[in-house]
Amino acid sequence: MRFLLVEDNESLANAIQARLRLDGHAVDHAPDAGTACAFSDTTDYDLILLDIMLPDGDGRSFLKNHRDNRKETPVIVLTARSEVSDRVGMLDLGADDYLTKPFDFSELEARCRAVLRRRGGGSSNLRRFANLLFDPMAGTLSSGGKTISLRNRELRLLEVFLNAPDRIFSKSKLVDRLFSYDEEVSENAIEVYVARLRKHLAGSGAEITTVRGLGYRLSLE
Amino acid sequence: MSATVNVSGSIRRRLLLQLMGSAALLAALLFLAVLGFVRNVAEESHDRILLASATSILESVSVQSGEITADIPYAALSMLGNVSDDRVFYQIATPAGVLTGYADLPVAGPPVQPGQPLFQTARYKAESIRSVTLFRRLSVEGAPVAVQVSVAQTRSGQAALLAQLSWSALYLGVGFFVLASGLAFWSTQSSITPLRSLTEAISRRGPKDLRPVSRPVPSEMSPLVSSLNSFISRLQTSLARSEDFIAEAAHRVRTPLATVRAQAEVTLMRIENENKRTSLREMIRAIDESSRAAGQLLDHAMVSFRTDSLELEDVNLTELARDLAERLQPVAELKDMSLHFEGQETIRLPGDGILLQNAVRNILDNAIKYSGRDSEVWIRAVCRGGCACIEIEDQAGGFKCEDTEALTRRFVRGANARNTTGSGLGLTIAREVAEAHGGKLIIENSQTGTGACVTLCFPLH
Numbered sequence: 001m002r003f004l005l006v007e008d009n010e011s012l013a014n015a016i017q018a019r020l021r022l023d024g025h026a027v028d029h030a031p032d033a034g035t036a037c038a039f040s041d042t043t044d045y046d047l048i049l050l051d052i053m054l055p056d057g058d059g060r061s062f063l064k065n066h067r068d069n070r071k072e073t074p075v076i077v078l079t080a081r082s083e084v085s086d087r088v089g090m091l092d093l094g095a096d097d098y099l100t101k102p103f104d105f106s107e108l109e110a111r112c113r114a115v116l117r118r119r120g121g122g123s124s125n126l127r128r129f130a131n132l133l134f135d136p137m138a139g140t141l142s143s144g145g146k147t148i149s150l151r152n153r154e155l156r157l158l159e160v161f162l163n164a165p166d167r168i169f170s171k172s173k174l175v176d177r178l179f180s181y182d183e184e185v186s187e188n189a190i191e192v193y194v195a196r197l198r199k200h201l202a203g204s205g206a207e208i209t210t211v212r213g214l215g216y217r218l219s220l221e
Numbered sequence: 222m223s224a225t226v227n228v229s230g231s232i233r234r235r236l237l238l239q240l241m242g243s244a245a246l247l248a249a250l251l252f253l254a255v256l257g258f259v260r261n262v263a264e265e266s267h268d269r270i271l272l273a274s275a276t277s278i279l280e281s282v283s284v285q286s287g288e289i290t291a292d293i294p295y296a297a298l299s300m301l302g303n304v305s306d307d308r309v310f311y312q313i314a315t316p317a318g319v320l321t322g323y324a325d326l327p328v329a330g331p332p333v334q335p336g337q338p339l340f341q342t343a344r345y346k347a348e349s350i351r352s353v354t355l356f357r358r359l360s361v362e363g364a365p366v367a368v369q370v371s372v373a374q375t376r377s378g379q380a381a382l383l384a385q386l387s388w389s390a391l392y393l394g395v396g397f398f399v400l401a402s403g404l405a406f407w408s409t410q411s412s413i414t415p416l417r418s419l420t421e422a423i424s425r426r427g428p429k430d431l432r433p434v435s436r437p438v439p440s441e442m443s444p445l446v447s448s449l450n451s452f453i454s455r456l457q458t459s460l461a462r463s464e465d466f467i468a469e470a471a472h473r474v475r476t477p478l479a480t481v482r483a484q485a486e487v488t489l490m491r492i493e494n495e496n497k498r499t500s501l502r503e504m505i506r507a508i509d510e511s512s513r514a515a516g517q518l519l520d521h522a523m524v525s526f527r528t529d530s531l532e533l534e535d536v537n538l539t540e541l542a543r544d545l546a547e548r549l550q551p552v553a554e555l556k557d558m559s560l561h562f563e564g565q566e567t568i569r570l571p572g573d574g575i576l577l578q579n580a581v582r583n584i585l586d587n588a589i590k591y592s593g594r595d596s597e598v599w600i601r602a603v604c605r606g607g608c609a610c611i612e613i614e615d616q617a618g619g620f621k622c623e624d625t626e627a628l629t630r631r632f633v634r635g636a637n638a639r640n641t642t643g644s645g646l647g648l649t650i651a652r653e654v655a656e657a658h659g660g661k662l663i664i665e666n667s668q669t670g671t672g673a674c675v676t677l678c679f680p681l682h
Contacts, residue, residue: 009476015483022490053472080475081468097548102479102512105486110551152554153594172498176489180555181505182590 001046001112001137003027006036006062007078008055012101016049019105024163031055033062040071046137047112048075050095060093067094074115078103104180106156113139127162130205130220134162143204153178154197161208161218170215232416233409240405244398252394259386264351267379271353272338274301274309275372279355282313282370287362291321297372307375310345310352314369328371329354335367348375415439419446427532431457463526471519478512517583517646524576524650528657533571538679539564539602541574542611545581546600549589557594564602568609570679572658577677580654581611583647584675588615592672608660609681614674619666628664651677 003020007013008031017027028043030036033054040048048066052059063075077098096115099108116137127134133142139155141148150158160169160177171187178193179185194216198208207221277297283290291313301309312322329341329352339354352373358365415438422436433450482505489501546562553560570577581600588598596616603610620628628648652662660679667674 009480012476012480012483015480015487018487019483019490022487078479080472080479100516101475102482102508104509105483106555107552110555114551151557153557170493172495173490176498176502181502182509183556 001025002044004030004036004039004043004045004048004073006030006033006048006054006059007051008032008053009051023109023159033057033059036062037065040066040073045073046116048073049078049108050075051078051080053080063093063095072119074119076108076111076115106177106180109156110152113137129162129165129218132162132201132204132206134158141200143201148200150197150200153193154200157193157197161216165218168211168215168217174216233413236409236412237405240409241402244401244405247401248394248398251397252390255390255393256387259390260383263379263383263386267351267374268340268353270300271340271351271372271374272355274298275338275353275355275370278311278313278372279357279368279370282357282359282368284359284361289315289320289359289361289366289368293321301372301374307378308348310350310371310373312369312371314371315366317366320368322371326352326371326373328352328369342376343373345373345375348377350375351379415442423449431460464523467519467522467526471516474515474519475512478508478515482508482512514646517650520579521646521650521653524579524653527573527576528653531573531576531657534574536570536572536574536577538568538570538577538609538611539566541578542581542600542602545578545585549582549585553589553598556589556592558589558592559597560589561597561599562601563599566604568602568604570609570658570681572679573654576654576657580651580677581613583651584613584677587647588613588617588673588675591615591617593617596672604681607681608678610676610678612674612676614667614672616667616672619670619673620664648675651675655679 013029020027030039033056050059074096077095080101097111131144171190174190274297281292310323310326312326313320327343329339341352350373354371356367356369438446485501485505543562592615599614601612655662655677663676
């Protein structure tokens, strides 16, 4: 997916970019509203992440401008202000969703997905592996024309594997991707999800293999 | 918010009492002045008649063939009878003795000069009399003889007249007092009217109406109104400042936390060393904890701030709950949980939408946070027993013999909270919002016994 990140705090922007790129997304960074307008005028983005406190004016004015020009790109607002004071205004001005800083990247991903799904947009960058066809935006998977319905964590697990086929992921890394940091989970919980996913992938030509002592990887049968 | 006012006296009563006091004093003075004047006039006119009578008697005294004779004209005495029915006494005397009349009539000492009348009040025959004495020199056979004429009259008629006049004077005084009191009442009433209308204008204002007072007021009230206006503007500045401060504080605290968290997460994805990964995870947990605490503290400050001056609007509670359910759906999905919204009828309620949303959000956050994977959470908007209720039920195990009341106190957390991040302010916020709207927060275990059921209840009027 292609993101436009509008955020004036340099180090936060760097971290968000790094994180999104690790997931295989393309990110452009605009440090202020002016640059953001220039970017959004010339490039088609799947999603805009907008900080509302910008050096050259309120992110709200960008948002209003964006909507007044009938641009369809969904916007998720990142706010660091008190939710109580800002909450209503954001959605009224046409933001699709908002997230309070600091945020969990899995929540950001989930919200992006929800927003895109609500917009009903099909994804342009479908991922194929063996007989699998994965739509990361809609969060749907099909194998040989047959739709497989996955629960959220199974889906996210599959996405991690699909982003780097043949790479070995340790259990602890997978725990970090699937569970929030305040959940107490044992690494055995991963085995449950891997087992479920294996069941879904049966007959698709892809399989998750166990690499003893190291973890799991997705490979062709 | 109602504050007691230290009341000392009333301007209206004080003004009224002062004006009525002055009116009473003036009425008494008026009464005394009229009485004195009337008494004077009555005495003077009586004296004049006495004098006229005495003069005409003295005129009638003549010397005939060496003898002093007096031919008292009828009119001289009858003019006195015209005044009242009082008895009249007279005496004509020479130094040699009483010529005619009442010999024992008390007579004032001989007047100094002829033609100078001498008036006197005395007692005679057990009655008060008023007398006048005149004298004249006659020449009797070449020798001057002083003839003295005294005329006296009892004063009971005059006293009766005076009493009658006194009553009139009293009526006049009382009438004056009554009229002046009425005027005093009217003028006090009208002089405090601007004060009353200013009070009304201010008390009719909404809690967020901080415009300066612009209605015209009398010049005496202008210092009060101008200090009131300056107070209002100071209040406005300070309110705006604290609102800005809360928003700014949130921004200042959360932005660096977001940076640290994002960096830590990126690093966690990159490194392999298990020990370092564990510390990074701990770090992220700590960041989450502090940002959640900071967020809730600031939210709590904002909530207290807004409940202090609650501004009511028409809130659709059903829609509010549905929106929140929809908004938190992705978060629930992350844990493979299902979040169900139930609510058929539209429930409307006068309230502060932002506060209500925050309250429900806090309860819902808790439910999702404490629930395990594959569990379910229900949010219901229902009308029950004259109350609009939002009910949030989870399957997280519920409360185990805990004091559920204590959970709504600040920073108190449940026994199951050890492994989750939180500040213990969520339910406090929910309860404060409920109470600000005249409702209450009910915490209990669900009927199925598998979880908790937290309800926000607002009475519908």
